[in-house]
Structures are given as structure tokens and as C-alpha cells.
Amino acid sequence: MASDFLLFQLASASALVGMTLGWRGVMTRYSGFYDLPTAWSNVFWGILVGGFYGSLTHNFILIPYIEQLLVDEQAAVVNPINLLLLCVLASVAVHLLLRRDRVRKGSSQTTSGWALGLAIGGMLAMVMILVSLQSSDFDIRLGVTVLCLGLFGPRCEALICSFQGHLMLQGRRWGAVLRGAFWRCAYVVMFAFALVNASAWIFIIPAALIFNRYSESWIWESIPKEGKKRLRKIWARNAREAQMLLENAASQQGDGGKAAEE
Numbered sequence: 001m002a003s004d005f006l007l008f009q010l011a012s013a014s015a016l017v018g019m020t021l022g023w024r025g026v027m028t029r030y031s032g033f034y035d036l037p038t039a040w041s042n043v044f045w046g047i048l049v050g051g052f053y054g055s056l057t058h059n060f061i062l063i064p065y066i067e068q069l070l071v072d073e074q075a076a077v078v079n080p081i082n083l084l085l086l087c088v089l090a091s092v093a094v095h096l097l098l099r100r101d102r103v104r105k106g107s108s109q110t111t112s113g114w115a116l117g118l119a120i121g122g123m124l125a126m127v128m129i130l131v132s133l134q135s136s137d138f139d140i141r142l143g144v145t146v147l148c149l150g151l152f153g154p155r156c157e158a159l160i161c162s163f164q165g166h167l168m169l170q171g172r173r174w175g176a177v178l179r180g181a182f183w184r185c186a187y188v189v190m191f192a193f194a195l196v197n198a199s200a201w202i203f204i205i206p207a208a209l210i211f212n213r214y215s216e217s218w219i220w221e222s223i224p225k226e227g228k229k230r231l232r233k234i235w236a237r238n239a240r241e242a243q244m245l246l247e248n249a250a251s252q253q254g255d256g257g258k259a260a261e262e
Contacts (some may be wrong), residue, residue: 004134011129014150019122022155025212028079030219033227035106039115042097046119049093053120054127056086057188062131065192083185090120091164095173098165108221109165114215117161118154124191125153132195141198148194148201156187159211166218192239206219 028041040255060082097116098109136142160183167176194200223231 002073006040006206007130007133010146011126011133012131014146015122015126015154018125018150018152018154021151022118022121022158023115025155025221026158026215027111028217030111030223030231033223033231034111034219036110038102038106039112042103042112042116043119045097046116047123049090049097050114050120050123053086053090053093056125057124058127058131060086060190061188062128062195065197066131069196083188084181085190087181087184088177091177092119092183094161094164094180095177098161098168099173101114107222107224108170109168110218111165112164113161113163113165114158117158120161121154121157123147124157126193128153128195135195144198144201145194148205149191151170152201152204153191155212156191156204156208157184159208159215160184160187160216162215163211166221187250226240 001056027034060079064079094113094116097103098113103109103112129146132142132145132149162181163183164176164180188203190200194204220228
């Protein structure tokens with residue numbers, strides 16, 4: 001097995017790729033219609049919170065879970081109280097970061113939550129990828145696990161944080177914390193199980209894709225009415241330009257075909 005330094009570099013790169021794809025998939029679509037500096041500041045806080053969250057999850061959840069599974073072949077979660085406490089603390093931390101004045105002033109809880117979640121999920125995914133690389137030799141199953149952790153680890157946490165911000169916009173403060181803690185418990189348990197059994201992705205990936213469709217509606221609802229009108233005009237103009245390009249390309253191909261026949 002490669003050195004720990006190389007494994008750490010591979011885990012970091014995989015998590016960064018997932019964070020980048022998560023940002024491009026949602027945040028770039030609404031670029032210019034949310035508070036970008038606040039979103040980037042939440043990326044910093046997400047890295048900080050995610051570092052502690054990932055370290056505690058590694059020490060109290062992942063390692064005991066894997067050791068028990070290897071020794072007793074039982075998939076039960078070790079110390080569920082630790083799991084609940086960690087997820088509640090993470091949800092409270094997200095709540096405190098999303099209720100800051102600069103976030104509430106622009107009603108950007110959902111977009112800031114997405115950016116915050118990408119960073120937290122990226123740090124947690126990095127820890128899980130490093131654990132999976134250190135605990136087994138490279139094969140197809142390990143490759144699938146690393147790929148899926150890198151792609152869906154940041155995105156799933158971003159979905160949870162964005163959903164928590166969406167509930168905060170609706171005035172459900174403690175309800176947002178409790179629901180966020182519930183989904184984080186399910187997230188950590190399923191991803192920990194995926195480290196030893198790749199079939200867990202059969203359940204994780206469809207759920208992530210389904211909730212990813214709702215995330216756009218959460219962000220759309222947080223945009224002011226004037227911004228929505230401008231955004232619709234931009235999308236309509238882009239659609240017309242794309243249609244014109246397709247028509248021009250088709251006409252040029254047709255002219256080229258006629259010239260070849262002549």
C-alpha cells in the first residue's frame with residue numbers, strides 16, 4: 001500500500017473534485033443572484049467545522065464500526081448516542097452559521113447552506129476516503145467506493161445544509177436543527193456502511209439524485225421577485241441564442257451537403 005502522504009493527497013483531490021462539481025451544478029446556475037462573498041465565507045467556516053466533524057466521526061463512529069464489523073460481522077452502529085450527539089452538534093453549528101446577520105440580510109440561507117455543506121461534506125468525504133484507502137487493497141470495489149464518496153459525499157451534506165437553510169427561511173428554526181440532525185445520522189450510517197459494502201450506493205445515489213431536484217426549488221424560492229424576473233429573461237435569451245446556433249449549424253450542414261452533391 002502507498003504511503004499515508006500519497007493516500008492523503010488522493011483523498012484530498014477526490015473530495016475537492018466533488019466540491020467543485022457540486023458548486024458548478026447548482027451555484028453557477030444562479031450566479032449573480034445570490035451573495036457570493038457570503039457563500040465563500042461559509043466555505044471557509046465549512047472547512048473549519050468539517051475538520052472537527054470529520055475527525056470526531058472518524059474516531060467515534062467509523063473506526064469502531066469497521067472494527068466491530070471485521071471482528072463480529074455485525075453491521076450495528078457502535079455507540080448510537082455518540083452518533084446522535086455528533087449530528088446534533090453539527091446541525092447546531094450549521095444553524096448558528098446560517099443565522100448570522102450577513103446571511104439573513106440577503107435571505108441567502110439556502111445558497112450559503114449549500115456552500116457550507118459542500119465544505120463540510122468535502123472534509124467528511126476526505127476522511128472516509130482516507131479510511132477506505134488505508135483499510136483495504138486497491139480493487140474495483142475500492143475504486144467505486146472512492147469515486148462515489150468523492151462525488152456524493154460533499155453533495156449530500158450540501159443538500160442537508162441547504163434544506164436546513166430552506167426551513168430556516170420558513171421560520172422553522174428548531175425543526176430545521178432536528179431534521180438536519182436526523183438526515184445527518186442517516187448520512188453517516190449509510191456512508192460508513194458503504195465503506196465495507198458497495199451495495200449501499202444502490203440506495204444512496206437514487207436518494208441523492210431525487211433530493212438534488214428539490215434543491216433548485218429551495219434556492220429559487222430564496223431569490224427576490226425582481227431577481228426571478230431578470231433570471232427568467234436571461235434564461236429565455238440564452239435559450240433563443242442556443243436555438244439560433246443550432247439552426248445556423250443545421251443550415252450550414254445543409255448548404256455543405258448541397259455543394260457536395262453539385
